Amino acid sequence: MTSAAAPTPGPVTADDVTEAVRLSIAALREAPEDGWDAPAGDLTWTCWQTAEHLADDLFAYALQLGPERPPLTTHVPVTWHREHPGGPASTIFVERKEGTAGLLQVLDGCGALLAAMVRVTAPEVRAHHVFGAADPEGFAAMGVVETLVHVHDITAGLGLPPFTPPPALCARTLHRLFPGAPADTGPWPALLWSTGRIALQDRPRQEKWRWYGEPRG
Numbered sequence: 001m002t003s004a005a006a007p008t009p010g011p012v013t014a015d016d017v018t019e020a021v022r023l024s025i026a027a028l029r030e031a032p033e034d035g036w037d038a039p040a041g042d043l044t045w046t047c048w049q050t051a052e053h054l055a056d057d058l059f060a061y062a063l064q065l066g067p068e069r070p071p072l073t074t075h076v077p078v079t080w081h082r083e084h085p086g087g088p089a090s091t092i093f094v095e096r097k098e099g100t101a102g103l104l105q106v107l108d109g110c111g112a113l114l115a116a117m118v119r120v121t122a123p124e125v126r127a128h129h130v131f132g133a134a135d136p137e138g139f140a141a142m143g144v145v146e147t148l149v150h151v152h153d154i155t156a157g158l159g160l161p162p163f164t165p166p167p168a169l170c171a172r173t174l175h176r177l178f179p180g181a182p183a184d185t186g187p188w189p190a191l192l193w194s195t196g197r198i199a200l201q202d203r204p205r206q207e208k209w210r211w212y213g214e215p216r217g
Contacts, residue, residue: 008175009168009171009172009174009175010172011137011172011176012137012140012141012144012172012173012176013118013137013140014114014115014116014118014119014140015115016140016141016144016169016172016173017058017111017114017115017118017140017143017144017147018111018112018115019166019169020111020143020144020147020148020165020169021058021107021108021111021112021115021147023147023151023163023165023166024054024107024147024148024151024163025104025107025108027151027155027160027161027163028051028100028104028151028154028155028158028160029100029104030160031047031100031154031158031160032158033099033100035047035157035158035159036048036051036100036103036158038157038158038159039157040150040153040154040156040157041152041153041154041156041157041197042153042197043153043157044086045086045087045088046087046157047153047154047157047158048094048096048103049084049087049088050088050150050153050154050157051094051103051107051150051154052088052090052092052093052094052103052106053088053090053150054107054146054147054150054151055092055094055103055106055107055109055110055111056080056088056090056091056092056110057142057143057146058107058110058111058113058114058143058146058147059091059092059110059113059114060075060076060078060091061114061117061139061142061143062110062113062114062116062117062139063076063078064076064127064128064129064139065117065118065121065125065127065136065139066117070125070126070127070128071127071128072126072127072128072133073128074128075128078091079091092106092110094106111143111147114139114140114143115140117136117139118136118137118139118140118143121136122136123135123136123137127139129142129213131210131211131212131213132212132213132214133213133214134213134214134215135215137176137215138176138177138213138214138215139213141172141173141176141177141211142177142211142213144169144172144173145173145177145191145195145211148163148165148169148170148173148191149191149192149195149197151163152192152197153197164188165188167186167187167188168187170186170187170188170190170191171187173191174187174190174191174194175216176216177211177212177213178190178191178194178211178212179212179216181193181194182194182200182203185200185201193205193206194206194209194211195209196208196209
């Protein structure tokens with residue numbers, strides 16, 4: 001008798017994007033106003049720059065799905081720039097004088113844009129990403145990954161309690177984007193390892209990593 005195959009964790013949905021962003025805002029709401037210039041975890045970017053980068057990612061993923069005929073070979077051609085040498089190249093920046101509340105409002109809004117586009121875009125639609133032309137579920141999963149791991153970075157930099165998202169949310173995202181993810185550890189540590197954040201027992205920390213945006217067969 002053969003054992004039954006393990007059930008898949010289910011698709012990544014617009015609701016998952018909303019949940020990830022909601023959790024991130026809850027984790028960052030108590031951030032000290034004077035802490036945002038600290039490095040975000042092991043990144044060279046500051047916590048503020050990393051949060052802007054996250055908002056920009058969510059916006060950019062929504063934008064890729066937006067046109068009637070999404071591009072398959074390049075990005076939708078918005079202008080981007082770096083506000084500081086070595087900082088992230090972005091389209092979305094936040095008025096610094098608005099502080100934590102303004103930053104989180106922009107993050108909330110960009111997350112809502114991605115969730116809305118994932119919800120209304122037909123599943124057969126494909127759009128360009130450097131890690132593979134993706135469907136709406138793929139862009140939802142990318143948004144969840146960016147949100148979870150960058151909030152991990154930011155909370156570490158701000159000295160806030162460690163960020164620990166729900167295992168089921170991590171499992172769905174791993175299944176969609178990281179087919180080679182470790183199966184012998186919890187979904188959150190597996191996601192942190194898959195994105196080069198930590199080492200795992202017999203697995204050294206990855207210096208280079210990627211996800212796979214193409215729909216899984």
